[in-house]
Amino acid sequence: MKNADLFRNETDYPDFPAEAAVKRLSGALTFPTVSYVDTARVDYTAFQRMQAYLRDSYPHVAARGEWEVIGHSLLITLPGSDPALPPALFMAHQDVVPIVPGTEGNWTHDPFSGDVSEGYIWGRGAMDIKQMLVGELESAEYLLSHGAAFRRTVYLAFGEDEETVSHGAMAIVKALRERGARLAFVLDEGAGDVTDAADWGAPGEYTCSIGMYEKGYGDLRLRVKSKGGHSSNPFHGTSLGRLSQAIAAIIENMPPARLSESVRYSLKELAPLMTEEPMKTWAKDPDAHEAEILDWFTKRESLYHLVKTTAAPTMISGGAPAGNVMPQDMEAIINFRMIPADPPDKLIGHCRALVGEDVELDWAQQIAASVPSEIESYGFRALKGVLEHYFDRLVFIPAQNKGATDARQYEPLSRRVMRFGPFLEEEDVSAEGVHGTNERISIRAWLQGVRVLLRLMEETCVKDDNLA
Ligand SMILES: [Zn+2]
DSSP: OOGGGGOOOTTSSTTOOHHHHHHHHHHHTTSOOBOOSSGGGOOHHHHHHHHHHHHHHOHHHHHHSEEEEETTEEEEEEOOSOTTSOOEEEEEESOBOOOOTTOGGGOSSOTTSOOEETTEEESTTTTTTHHHHHHHHHHHHHHHHTTOOOSSOEEEEEESOTTTTOHHHHHHHHHHHHTTOOOSEEEESOOOOEEEGGGGTOTTOEEEEEEEEEOEEEEEEEEEOOOOEETTOOTTOOHHHHHHHHHHHHHHSOOOOOOOHHHHHHHHHHGGGOOSTTHHHHTTOTTTTHHHHHHHHHTOTTTHHHHSOEEEEEEEEOOOSSTTEEOOSEEEEEEEEEOTTSOHHHHHHHHHTTSOTTEEEEEEEEEOOOOOOOSSSHHHHHHHHHHHHHOTTEEEEEEEESSOOGGGGGGGGOSOEEEOOOOOOOHHHHHHHTTSSSOEEEHHHHHHHHHHHHHHHIIIIISOOSOO
């Protein structure tokens, strides 16, 4: 099935200036706003030129909004008339990843051309994530140019270094905290993968995930010391043997799987659509069948990561230089992706209890899972409602986000931080393009995503009359 077959109500907002909007996105793609960890390499004039271009391109947003440049990040405040309504914040980031040296020639269109051709808008950032940044500005501009008055304050927040260190998002959050801002909801990029629900017992149905939190990330280092020696006398074992046993002990005895709120909610949503046993029966009463459901999930590739902290041994070093020599000091790394129930401190304690005392453990790097956002909430309901209007064959389920984004920085300001880019590009195009070569977005998928953003902004910030 093609994602485009799922699009509905594409004739909404018939006077939306599609052609001019495509040109504006194309223009934004011409600025090489590449971020590097080494900020000395960043061309900040590209950011400045793009910000000037955006101001010129969106005259109503420019006139009505307060544009603040914080570092090189951009915070636009469009004041609402009702101070009792907490503001809504729409995110994106200005920066893009570099073009891998040597691959420039593989691009059908120059990565910073912004070419519009063959039904696509081409360029680095077309999928990550200038299409969202420009789409949010298009939404605000359309509403303001049609005389809409925001009742709720709208923030548009565009970081400068999401692909590297997120300092831009941190600076924006600090500024908002100092003003005492509490947010009704936050929308950032993320999730949006369309998956056949066969493993849920609902073959032929399709789920699409909305990211409600990020899993934690940790590189656990294991070290074993040894003097080595001739391998004809391995009476005390070798460092490689002990390290292997430690790795095996950990991956075979991971902390138990858990049913998160997200999975429980998804079971409830999908239950009426399930046609296959045993899930059909279990989903009716997840509490009574928790053990069976967890067992089912952990045995399926599409589901196990939703309920379990995963462990992937990825690196090993220090092996002997020859087959008849015992290795000396050795080191290995296991990469974990942690569910919220397994914070790093607890996980390393769990691992220590599994390995011998001669194996040293520490985190080479770690960050705990982010705080899961509220599912039964105004922001999630509003987003889900709009998405169902535009993609009525999809079942939208709350889930974890695959990667890390700027979004977690905003968690102190709201318990409703959602990661969802509404641009349902075909899978082969996005797999190739995001951070890859020939990044592009189809005009049709982009315009459909802009409709989602526009309607969400309209329903929650213009029309809204409940105090959420
Ligand atoms: Zn991104």
